[in-house]
Amino acid sequence: MTAINLASKLATFTDHWSPRIVAEYNGNDIMVVKVKGEFTWHSHADTDDLFLVLKGSLTIRLRDGDVHLGPGELFVVPKGIEHCPVAEDEVHLLLIEPCGTPNTGDVITAVAKQRI
């Protein structure tokens, strides 16, 4: 059993909005992802959505205002709340979602999460 280095995991890929699973905690995927640009507005009916910024600046748009996050800052979008992550420049994130949660809130449009 060894430590999981998040920067090393992030260095293994370059694509955006495609989370990689790096660990599991009680049936939740611990993921890293690179994002840039604007995602889609979506919500998760059954789960909160945790974002921790590792590098860069992220805006999470909510219907009643924006949340701005820098490195070392986190935000939990409560379940059922519509949100739209936006990154002007590339941002590196740690995400936590229950295993199998579609990243868009919709299994049709979701990307498959790879384990690395």
Added chain:
Amino acid sequence: MTAINLASKLATFTDHWSPRIVAEYNGNDIMVVKVKGEFTWHSHADTDDLFLVLKGSLTIRLRDGDVHLGPGELFVVPKGIEHCPVAEDEVHLLLIEPCGTPNTGDVITAVAKQRI
């Protein structure tokens, strides 16, 4: 709703081995804690135990070897596995545990977790 700055939360206290709750995710406490020295050997029968190092160097002793963690590194101690965190110098950590989990694995010896 605003971002949670982990360093700012950590700056509000100085004691060791006393986790502060900074957010909640699906019934789990998201906590920050400062640690220094050696904790007690313990295990959690019902939950994995996630450690993410924000600052400093942590060793997690396991019965079959040590795991060394630096900043930006995480480790999930599987449920039921005995472990003993050790920090030669002060370490800042992000922890995730189900709400109400005693930090020592034992409600008698556990410290109360404060929300900040």
